[in-house]
Amino acid sequence: MMLLDDRKQRILQAIIDDYISTAEPVGSRTVARKHELGLSSATIRNEMADLEEMGYLSQPHTSAGRIPSDKGYRFYVDKLMKVRELSADETESLRKAMEVRISEVNQLLKQASSVMSRFTNYTSVAVTPQMKKSVIKAIQTLPIDTGKALVVVVTNAGVIRNSIVKISESILPDTLTRIANFLNDKLSNMTIEKVDKSIFNEIERELVIPGKVVKPILDAVTHCIKQIDCPEVYLDGAINIFNHPEFRDISKAKEFLSVLDEKYVLYSIMDSVSNDRLINVLIGAENKVEEIKDCSLVTTTYSLGGMTIGSIGVIGPTRMEYSKVISSMKFIREKLNQEINKLLGDVDED
Amino acid sequence: MMLLDDRKQRILQAIIDDYISTAEPVGSRTVARKHELGLSSATIRNEMADLEEMGYLSQPHTSAGRIPSDKGYRFYVDKLMKVRELSADETESLRKAMEVRISEVNQLLKQASSVMSRFTNYTSVAVTPQMKKSVIKAIQTLPIDTGKALVVVVTNAGVIRNSIVKISESILPDTLTRIANFLNDKLSNMTIEKVDKSIFNEIERELVIPGKVVKPILDAVTHCIKQIDCPEVYLDGAINIFNHPEFRDISKAKEFLSVLDEKYVLYSIMDSVSNDRLINVLIGAENKVEEIKDCSLVTTTYSLGGMTIGSIGVIGPTRMEYSKVISSMKFIREKLNQEINKLLGDVDED
DNA sequence: AATTAGCACTCGACAAACTAGAGTGCTAAC
DNA sequence: GTTAGCACTCTAGTTTGTCGAGTGCTAATT
Numbered sequence: 178m179m180l181l182d183d184r185k186q187r188i189l190q191a192i193i194d195d196y197i198s199t200a201e202p203v204g205s206r207t208v209a210r211k212h213e214l215g216l217s218s219a220t221i222r223n224e225m226a227d228l229e230e231m232g233y234l235s236q237p238h239t240s241a242g243r244i245p246s247d248k249g250y251r252f253y254v255d256k257l258m259k260v261r262e263l264s265a266d267e268t269e270s271l272r273k274a275m276e277v278r279i280s281e282v283n284q285l286l287k288q289a290s291s292v293m294s295r296f297t298n299y300t301s302v303a304v305t306p307q308m309k310k311s312v313i314k315a316i317q318t319l320p321i322d323t324g325k326a327l328v329v330v331v332t333n334a335g336v337i338r339n340s341i342v343k344i345s346e347s348i349l350p351d352t353l354t355r356i357a358n359f360l361n362d363k364l365s366n367m368t369i370e371k372v373d374k375s376i377f378n379e380i381e382r383e384l385v386i387p388g389k390v391v392k393p394i395l396d397a398v399t400h401c402i403k404q405i406d407c408p409e410v411y412l413d414g415a416i417n418i419f420n421h422p423e424f425r426d427i428s429k430a431k432e433f434l435s436v437l438d439e440k441y442v443l444y445s446i447m448d449s450v451s452n453d454r455l456i457n458v459l460i461g462a463e464n465k466v467e468e469i470k471d472c473s474l475v476t477t478t479y480s481l482g483g484m485t486i487g488s489i490g491v492i493g494p495t496r497m498e499y500s501k502v503i504s505s506m507k508f509i510r511e512k513l514n515q516e517i518n519k520l521l522g523d524v525d526e527d
Numbered sequence: 528m529m530l531l532d533d534r535k536q537r538i539l540q541a542i543i544d545d546y547i548s549t550a551e552p553v554g555s556r557t558v559a560r561k562h563e564l565g566l567s568s569a570t571i572r573n574e575m576a577d578l579e580e581m582g583y584l585s586q587p588h589t590s591a592g593r594i595p596s597d598k599g600y601r602f603y604v605d606k607l608m609k610v611r612e613l614s615a616d617e618t619e620s621l622r623k624a625m626e627v628r629i630s631e632v633n634q635l636l637k638q639a640s641s642v643m644s645r646f647t648n649y650t651s652v653a654v655t656p657q658m659k660k661s662v663i664k665a666i667q668t669l670p671i672d673t674g675k676a677l678v679v680v681v682t683n684a685g686v687i688r689n690s691i692v693k694i695s696e697s698i699l700p701d702t703l704t705r706i707a708n709f710l711n712d713k714l715s716n717m718t719i720e721k722v723d724k725s726i727f728n729e730i731e732r733e734l735v736i737p738g739k740v741v742k743p744i745l746d747a748v749t750h751c752i753k754q755i756d757c758p759e760v761y762l763d764g765a766i767n768i769f770n771h772p773e774f775r776d777i778s779k780a781k782e783f784l785s786v787l788d789e790k791y792v793l794y795s796i797m798d799s800v801s802n803d804r805l806i807n808v809l810i811g812a813e814n815k816v817e818e819i820k821d822c823s824l825v826t827t828t829y830s831l832g833g834m835t836i837g838s839i840g841v842i843g844p845t846r847m848e849y850s851k852v853i854s855s856m857k858f859i860r861e862k863l864n865q866e867i868n869k870l871l872g873d874v875d876e877d
Numbered sequence: 878a879a880t881t882a883g884c885a886c887t888c889g890a891c892a893a894a895c896t897a898g899a900g901t902g903c904t905a906a907c
Numbered sequence: 908g909t910t911a912g913c914a915c916t917c918t919a920g921t922t923t924g925t926c927g928a929g930t931g932c933t934a935a936t937t
Contacts, residue, residue, distance in 0.1 A: 202928095204930085216880085217881050219883095226931080236929095236930090239887055239929085240886085240887045241888075242930095281690075314672055315677075317667075319679065331677060337689050415788065419784075425777060431766060434784075552900090566909085567911080572902075573902095590901060590915085591899080591900065591901090591917075592899080
């Protein structure tokens with residue numbers, strides 16, 4: 178495959194920069210005028226025809242300027258784009274926005290998502306991963322009231338779930354404590370994927386307590402574990418899409434928003450993004466969901482002790498300010514990792 | 528003020544029924560044709576002119592049919608509308624949709640909201656109320672790991688919040704239990720609005736435990752209480768608005784969605800609705816938020832032992848299928864109250 | 878051989894002009 | 908009190924024409 182020579186690259190960059198800021202197809206004259214390449218429009222015209230043939234640009238219709246194709250954006254993001262430095266004001270406001278007392282990891286993610294959407298003017302998504310590999314740290318049962326108890330499950334990733342159970346009123350707090358201790362012995366330090374029916378059966382056999390009390394508690398534990406494993410999706414700044422002309426058409430806006438409404442679709446997209454890089458960029462049809470094939474997605478993940486505990490992404494039109502999004506996301510990622518450590522740092526020890 | 532005679536009422540009803548189903552301004556001919564009132568279009572024309580003068584109808588422009596005004600809808604909802612009975616299929620599918628094992632009240636609300644939006648094809652909002660009047664049932668501290676403990680607060684309304692605290696590693700589980708017992712003695716059965724700085728100061732004075740441990744735990748309790756009191760807003764079916772022609776205009780859709788995005792605006796609307804009736808209907812400009820002055824809101828609340836623990840609403844264009852919305856909401860309300868009782872029935876005892 | 882100027886052509890966006898149709902208000906007849 | 912008839916109004920949709928930006932090609936220039 179033919180490579181882009183230096184001049185072609187500069188022209189491509191000029192076109193994409195221009196298109197990102199104006200949203201209008203870019204013509205040869207514009208390139209010649211605005212960017213000082215020392216070339217006439219005719220020359221640029223020829224180069225643009227080449228770039229189109231090579232698949233980096235496309236034409237909405239014959240007598241319009243060119244717009245970047247997915248391939249064009251890909252090249253731009255990988256090779257051409259100048260990384261934008263955040264100004265002091267910007268870092269300051271991001272830093273401030275992340276300074277909130279937060280007690281659970283999910284809340285932190287949610288907050289980060291909100292910050293990103295406001296800062297970038299795009300829509301932001303945050304998801305918690307499947308937690309199959311996370312480890313149970315503690316299980317506790319608390320008497321709340323006559324006939325009621327609370328079951329709490331805590332994992333090494335700082336996720337906490339609880340569930341109320343009705344129990345016979347004759348159960349003494351001590352009994353509950355005994356059950357909790359037994360559950361802790363059996364289950365703590367296990368990954369949740371390993372917790373299954375057979376273990377519960379075993380527990381039910383070994384733990385002989387009069388009155389039907391063990392079963393409902395085990396059910397509650399199961400329920401908590403299911404909830405821990407069940408990924409959550411947070412969304413922010415959905416209406417930001419109305420700021421971008423590509424969604425002026427109502428049916429486009431609807432398509433986009435309908436994807437956001439289906440949380441599991443969103444989840445599967447976020448989940449399928451490979452996370453081999455710090456920041457991942459998925460351009461246009463690189464994602465498989467038809468409805469958002471004109472959108473790009475910039476994502477990153479957070480981890481604690483080698484375990485991914487959440488990922489966050491910004492989604493907007495392919496004509497996205499990649500530079501701004503990527504640099505702010507790097508910053509937020511950093512900040513978020515710090516916060517997570519502050520919060521849970523020493524809980525984890527692998 | 529002049530009252531509507533029987534014929535005017537029937538004509539008004541015909542017009543509104545028609546407009547609700549077609550979304551097109553209704554002309555005199557249409558009324559004469561579709562609804563068998565035994566009157567000619569000319570007569571109806573005269574009556575319509577009267578109805579307009581009286582404020583029940585309005586004309587988008589001189590040579591169009593009439594559309595109902597807010598006042599017209601109000602009369603329709605209060606007096607004219609035939610209550611729609613849900614079919615067996617419909618009740619069945621609603622009943623099924625509400626059958627999910629759910630452990631916390633908020634989840635239940637969220638589920639109800641989702642069901643309503645799917646069933647009605649409008650957007651649904653659910654909010655938890657301010658919980659100032661709710662009563663602390665239990666506070667517990669759990670050791671999770673060396674240097675970490677979990678603080679859990681439970682209220683009579685079934686709301687549970689927790690917060691992680693870092694504590695010195697030398698604190699023994701027994702000490703934690705002692706602290707918890709002390710907190711329970713002091714705080715349980717108090718309404719959360721009564722819990723303030725001075726009580727915490729008192730506790731800090733009386734509860735002498737070496738090592739800085741009491742303070743962080745109290746902070747965590749404060750944090751949990753703040754969270755309990757902090758209302759939450761759930762949203763579902765936002766894209767449903769695209770099904771309705773009044774939002775075909777992108778700026779209208781944006782206005783609507785921007786209100787949904789501002790959770791606190793939504794909250795304040797839902798909160799301000801008087802709940803003196805089973806089902807409340809707020810039509811058009813009856814709500815004070817400019818952006819949704821062309822929308823109506825149908826709401827209801829759920830309570831447990833006299834305390835409101837959540838409210839849910841459906842929001843859509845003023846041209847709403849009030850009948851369907853109201854009847855399904857009645858059903859969901861019923862169902863939800865049952866579920867809440869099943870879940871928390873005997874926790875509460877006033 | 879690469880670059881540029883020049884020119885005919887294409888196409889979409891926009892505005893002006895026109896048409897069809899639905900609905901009204903009014904008057905006069907029933 | 909009700910209805911038929913008619914002139915009038917206004918919107919939505921279509922047609923037509925114009926403008927301008929941009930292209931591709933060819934021939935001249937460096």
